[in-house]
Amino acid sequence: MTHPMIADLEARYTTKKYDASKIISEQDLAILLEAIRLSPSSINSQPWKFIVIESEQAKERLHTTFANKFQFNQKHIKTASHTILFAYNPEYTREDYEKVVDADVANGRIAKDNRDSAFGAFAFVGLNTDEQGRNANWTKAQTYIALGNAMHAAARLGIDSTPMEGVDKQMISQEFAQELQGYECELALSVGYHLPADDYNASLPKSRLPLADVVTRI
Numbered sequence: 763m764t765h766p767m768i769a770d771l772e773a774r775y776t777t778k779k780y781d782a783s784k785i786i787s788e789q790d791l792a793i794l795l796e797a798i799r800l801s802p803s804s805i806n807s808q809p810w811k812f813i814v815i816e817s818e819q820a821k822e823r824l825h826t827t828f829a830n831k832f833q834f835n836q837k838h839i840k841t842a843s844h845t846i847l848f849a850y851n852p853e854y855t856r857e858d859y860e861k862v863v864d865a866d867v868a869n870g871r872i873a874k875d876n877r878d879s880a881f882g883a884f885a886f887v888g889l890n891t892d893e894q895g896r897n898a899n900w901t902k903a904q905t906y907i908a909l910g911n912a913m914h915a916a917a918r919l920g921i922d923s924t925p926m927e928g929v930d931k932q933m934i935s936q937e938f939a940q941e942l943q944g945y946e947c948e949l950a951l952s953v954g955y956h957l958p959a960d961d962y963n964a965s966l967p968k969s970r971l972p973l974a975d976v977v978t979r980i
Contacts, residue, residue, distance in 0.1 A: 781841070927949055
């Protein structure tokens with residue numbers, strides 16, 4: 763099959779070794795971050811924060827959070843151009859959704875007279891909220907939508923990437939408490955440009971199950 767989108771996905775792979783001397787341009791980084799911002803989410807809730815690790819100081823801070831586990835991912839933090847933390851709001855409230863509704867009113871998506879009725883969609887949040895007010899399972903799921911979008915956008919830009927569930931949530935919460943503001947992070951994406959000589963995964967063939975094994979048309 764020949765199509766630019768398929769070519770992007772055929773070329774994309776999980777990078778295992780980055781070239782620390784190569785940095786993503788400001789223009790490409792801006793495009794990537796805008797693509798992430800435009801990611802879809804359930805009821806357009808946008809229950810996320812994206813913390814961009816780019817300065818040497820920030821990289822050092824993130825590097826230290828691998829002290830106890832997931833050391834196999836630690837090497838990417840200082841060699842990748844950037845690492846993005848995908849954080850979610852563990853207690854998404856009506857007040858949080860109100861920001862979305864008011865933005866919709868401001869940009870004309872929702873008529874001002876229909877503002878109150880727009881909160882009807884918030885009922886879905888209630889279905890995913892426990893007695894303690896936590897809906898982290900639902901909000902965390904939204905970050906994976908953004909992650910998929912980010913990886914495809916990076917591939918289109920010729921940027922390599924490494925998705926990482928192997929991060930220490932507790933240590934990140936402590937080290938980046940000021941930036942996270944109560945949000946939680948269990949997912950990160952390193953981005954940059956691979957080091958051809960040492961990135962064994964770059965030369966391996968793409969491997970996926972056949973279409974017939976994963977898609978049923980009825």
